[in-house]
Amino acid sequence: MAPGYVLGNLVKEIKRLEMQAGLFGPLSREALVKADIKKGMRCIDIGCGSGSVTRMMSDIVGRSGRVVGVDIDEKYLEYCRSVSTQSNVEFVRDNISNSNLDSIGSFDIVFSRFLFVHLRDKxxxxxxxxxxxxxxxxxVLQELDHSVGSWLCYPDDKNVEALRKVYVALLKKSGGDPLAGRKLYKLLVEESLNTSVDCYSPCLLMGHEPYSSLGWRIMESLRPQIMRLGLLNTRQYAEMHRNLKQLAKSRVAYVTYARFFSAIGRT
Ligand SMILES: C[S@@+](CC[C@H](N)C(=O)[O-])C[C@H]1O[C@@H](n2cnc3c(N)ncnc32)[C@H](O)[C@@H]1O
Incomplete structure (x- = not known):
C-alpha cells in the first residue's frame, strides 16, 4: 500500500471500487473511444485498483492487443489476477511516484483514473x-475535484458536507491534493501534449441501489485513518455513518459526486 494511502485495501474498499466503477465505466469508455483506442493496441492502466478499466481496455483491444494494469499495492494486484480471465492482460507492481516501468515498453494509451488526488508530485x-x-x-487522465459545494446534496443534509470535509482533510494530511481534477489539463499541456478536457458531475439518486450507498461505504473505507488521526471519535463516527445510511434510503434526495474531470493529451 502507498504510505498513507487513505482508502486502504480492505475487501470492503475493493467492493466499493467495483461499485464506483459501474457508475464511471461509461465515462471512461467514452474517453478511451475519443482517444482512438483500437483492436491490437497496447494500453496501460496506472493505479488500476480493482482493475475494472484494465478489463475494459482488454476487451476492446482483443487478443492481438496487450494491457498492463499497474498498482503500488500487491493486494489489489492479487485481486485483479484472481478475477481476470483474459489472456492479453498482466498486472505489475510499481509506484508511479518513483517509477521503474521504463523497461516495460511503450503504449498507445496510457490511462489513469482516481489516482491523482493521492499523489504528492503530480x-x-x-x-x-x-x-x-x-x-x-x-x-487519458480522469480524476475528481472535491471543492467546497461540489458534493451537493438536495434536500440539504449536513452529513454529506461533513464527510467531504473529512475526506479532504485526510487527502491533505497524506500529501494528496483534493483539487487534482481541475489540474489535469494544465499538467498535460505542460508536457507539450495536445490536450482536451471535459467535466461532468454525476448525480447519485438516494433510494436507488447500489450507488446510493457510496457515501457510507467510503466512510467505512476511511474509518481506520479517521480513527488514527482522531478526526472523529467513535460516537461521532457511528452517528454520521448511521445518518448517511438513512440518507441513502431517501426517495427524494440526490448527491452530486464531486466534479469528474476527464483529460486527453496526445503526442
Ligand atoms: C481510488 S483507487 C482507483 C482504482 C481504479 N483506477 C479505479 O478507477 O477504480 C486508487 C488506486 O491507486 C493505487 N495507488 C496509490 N498510489 C499509487 C502510486 N504511487 N503508484 C501506483 N498506484 C498507486 C492504490 O493502491 C489504488 O489501488
Whole structure:
C-alpha cells in the first residue's frame, strides 16, 4: 500500500471500487473511444485498483492487443489476477511516484483514473507516464475535484458536507491534493501534449441501489485513518455513518459526486 494511502485495501474498499466503477465505466469508455483506442493496441492502466478499466481496455483491444494494469499495492494486484480471465492482460507492481516501468515498453494509451488526488508530485507522475507513450499515442487522465459545494446534496443534509470535509482533510494530511481534477489539463499541456478536457458531475439518486450507498461505504473505507488521526471519535463516527445510511434510503434526495474531470493529451 502507498504510505498513507487513505482508502486502504480492505475487501470492503475493493467492493466499493467495483461499485464506483459501474457508475464511471461509461465515462471512461467514452474517453478511451475519443482517444482512438483500437483492436491490437497496447494500453496501460496506472493505479488500476480493482482493475475494472484494465478489463475494459482488454476487451476492446482483443487478443492481438496487450494491457498492463499497474498498482503500488500487491493486494489489489492479487485481486485483479484472481478475477481476470483474459489472456492479453498482466498486472505489475510499481509506484508511479518513483517509477521503474521504463523497461516495460511503450503504449498507445496510457490511462489513469482516481489516482491523482493521492499523489504528492503530480508532475513527476505525468512525466513517468509520458515516457510510456508511443509516438501518436494518447494519455487519458480522469480524476475528481472535491471543492467546497461540489458534493451537493438536495434536500440539504449536513452529513454529506461533513464527510467531504473529512475526506479532504485526510487527502491533505497524506500529501494528496483534493483539487487534482481541475489540474489535469494544465499538467498535460505542460508536457507539450495536445490536450482536451471535459467535466461532468454525476448525480447519485438516494433510494436507488447500489450507488446510493457510496457515501457510507467510503466512510467505512476511511474509518481506520479517521480513527488514527482522531478526526472523529467513535460516537461521532457511528452517528454520521448511521445518518448517511438513512440518507441513502431517501426517495427524494440526490448527491452530486464531486466534479469528474476527464483529460486527453496526445503526442
Ligand atoms: C481510488 S483507487 C482507483 C482504482 C481504479 N483506477 C479505479 O478507477 O477504480 C486508487 C488506486 O491507486 C493505487 N495507488 C496509490 N498510489 C499509487 C502510486 N504511487 N503508484 C501506483 N498506484 C498507486 C492504490 O493502491 C489504488 O489501488
Amino acid at each position: 508532475s513527476k507522475a505525468v512525466r513517468s507516464m509520458k515516457r510510456l507513450l508511443k509516438r501518436g499515442g494518447a494519455m
